[in-house]
Amino acid sequence: MQWHAVNITATTITIELENESCYFSDQTYNLYVNDLLMYSVTTNVFTISNLKANQEYKIKLVTEDNTSENVQILCTHSESAVLNIRxxxxxxxxxxxxxxxxxxAISVAPKGARVVVPKGVYRCTAIFLKSHITLDLEEGAVLLGNCKREDYxxxxxxxxxxxxxxxxxxxFWEGEPAEAYASLITGIDLENVQVVGTGTIDANAGAGDWWVDCKTKRGAWRxxxxxxxxxxNVIVKGVQIKNSPSWTIHPVRCQQIQFINISIENPKDSPNTDGINPESCNDVEILGVNFSLGDDCVAIKSGKYAVRPSVVIPSENIKIRNCLMKYGHGAVVIGSEMSGGVKNVCVEKCFFMNTDRGIRIKTRRGRGSTAIVDSIYVKNxxxxxxxxxxxxxxxxxxDSDGKTEYxxxxxxxxxxxRTPLIGALTFENIHCINTEVCAGFMYGLPEEKIRSLSFSNIHINYKEDAQADYPEMLSFQDKLVRSGFIFKNILKLRLNNVSLVNPLGEALQLENIEDYLVE
Structure with missing residues (x-):
């Protein structure tokens, strides 16, 4: 049994188990801190909170049957000061x-300080962070969004x-510069910032009118x-985030950002309440996050073609690992605002549950020749x-022109x-049960085919009483039920040990594939 610390702050230590299971641990472990039993561990990523700054801790994990243990000594980071908002x-x-x-409290906090939000419900509008501080929401602390838009x-x-x-x-709004209301937690031009703790950030959107007539700009965008x-260098760790007016977490043009062991919960019918949407970002880690929401869980973006007069910025070097995705439109999504391109994305050891789609790439003519999706790797x-x-x-x-013939x-x-490009995508060791609509719907442009698709060790098992639905959002597409893989307009396709149990109709539908191999 092996584990390692993935992140340490002044008051928290986050640990990741080293195994092949997806989000949930392969067995139950008992966690000891300085030889005191803290709690049982059932997920691969977990955080020890309420620690003291600049202190050594003996961390021990023991299997429930006491047959194996692993002990490490770790030291928390130092801090310059502690400020209580009360x-x-x-x-x-x-x-x-x-x-x-x-x-x-944030404004006067010295460099390296921690601003503490103690137990209580703190009604507020937009809070603006500053560099070199930690915002710590203690257990029972709630930042509750004011529901009046005129107060933002x-x-x-x-x-x-x-x-x-x-x-x-x-x-920004949906890939283009546009005025919007400041968010409950807002950060502009920051570095070395942490939002940590076991408290809750509740944007309280359902109590106001944020979800009413949501496609209309009223005063500003949501x-x-x-x-x-x-x-x-921004870290968001441990907190629960809920009831977002629109996208829950939206980093734009950021570098070295981590979202670790947080919970994001929005109602299943709430509009456009995506979980984490990195846009034109570099070096992003999404680790141990529990998603349950009304839209895409993770949607990687890089702007629209209209922003091309400025320098286009791709989203690249993104790691998504040990996450649980529930009830969204898509679990891990790329696009459709991706005119800067998306490259070097690795998704592994995640559990997708009751989402409309699993791995989803959405693009279209008009996104531009810089809209290149490449080096996407999905495994386990x-x-x-x-x-x-x-x-x-x-x-x-x-989009407004999305139903045009073009x-x-x-x-x-x-x-x-204006023509986008999809490069190489690799999928391996993926097990799917209770599939309803289609095993895979992979449809490239005839003038710019998908460059390379590789599927290895893929198992699809269908739900017996599956209901017909649309596999994707495109014009003139029929509903499908228990369909196999549909591949169209692809240069290179490799299938190795791909099995489908009880599809209706053909397991593979191939159209305009140049280089195809089944092993």
Whole structure:
């Protein structure tokens, strides 16, 4: 039995078990801290909280039958100061507005300090973080979003830098600069920031009108719950986040960011409440996150073609591991706003449960020639109740022009600067049960075929009473039920040890495949 520390702060240690199981541990372990039994461990990633700064701790994991143990000595980090928001006037009764007190504590915190939110319900609007601090939500602490949109400041889409005669983008909405309400937790141009603890960030969207007429811009576009722009070295760990007005966590143009062992919960019918949407970000780790929401669990993006006058920025070097994805439209999604491209993504040891789709790539003509999806690697995944486990849709019909013939035409059109490209994707060791719609729906453009698809050790078992539905969102597509793999417009396709149990109809439907091998 092996384990390692994946993250240490002044008050927390997060551990990851080394095994081949998906999200849940292969067996139950007892956790001891300084020889005191703390609790039983049932997931591969877990966090020990409420520790003291700059102290050594003896961490021991023991199998439930006491046949194996692993002990390590770890030291928490130091901190410069501790500030309690109640000392700044925060009330925490759920009625009083505590925005000013929380903001004051953050504003005066020295470099390396920890701002503590103790037990209580703190009603607030947008809180703006600053660099080199930790925001610590203790057990029983709730940051509760004010439900009145007029109480939130508005972030303009851009501000002008007179020295450089250029614009600085502050606010984005669905891949383009656009004014939006500031988010409950907002960070602009930050570095070395941590949001940790066992408390809750409740944006309280259902108590207001954020989910009403949600596609209409009223005053400004909806806020996120956590919104980060041009930030570096940010960690969000341990907290529960719920009831987001729109995308829950939205980092834009950020580097070296980690989301570790958090829980994200939004109602299944809440609109556009994606879990974590890194946009034009580099070096992202999403580890041990429990998702249950109304849209995509993780959606990797990189903007739309309209932002091309500025420098396009890809999303790349993204690791998603040991996560549980429930009830979303897609578990791990790329696109459809991906004009900067998405590269080097690794998804492993995750459990997808009752999502509409598992691994989902969505793009379309008009995203641009820089919209390159490449080097996507997915391995050791379990899926249960996922309607369609694998999809690539090059005809995604959302956006104002999404139903135009240019987007929906299945004819071979001329390639130009608007044509996206899908490169190499590899899938291995994936087990799916209770599949309903389609094993895989992989549909490239005829003028720019998917470069390479590799499937190895894939098992699909269908639900007996499966219901027909659409495998993807594209024009003129019929509903399917217990369909096999559908592959269209692909340069290179490799299938090794791929099995389907009781599909209706053909296991493989192939169209316009240049190089095809089944092993």
């Amino acid at each position: 000392d700044f006037g925060a009330v925490g009764d759920g009625e009083h507005s505590d925005t000013g007190a929380i903001q004051a 400041p508005i972030l303009p889409s851009k501000v002008h830098n007179t020295d450089r005669n250029e614009s600085y983008c502050l606010s 806020p996120r719950t956590i919104y980060l722009v041009n930030c570096k 995944i379990k899926m249960d109740g996922v309607l369609t486990p694998f999809t690539i849709n090059s005809f995604y019909f959302c 987007v929906w035409s299945k004819e071979k059109l001329p390639k130009d600067e």
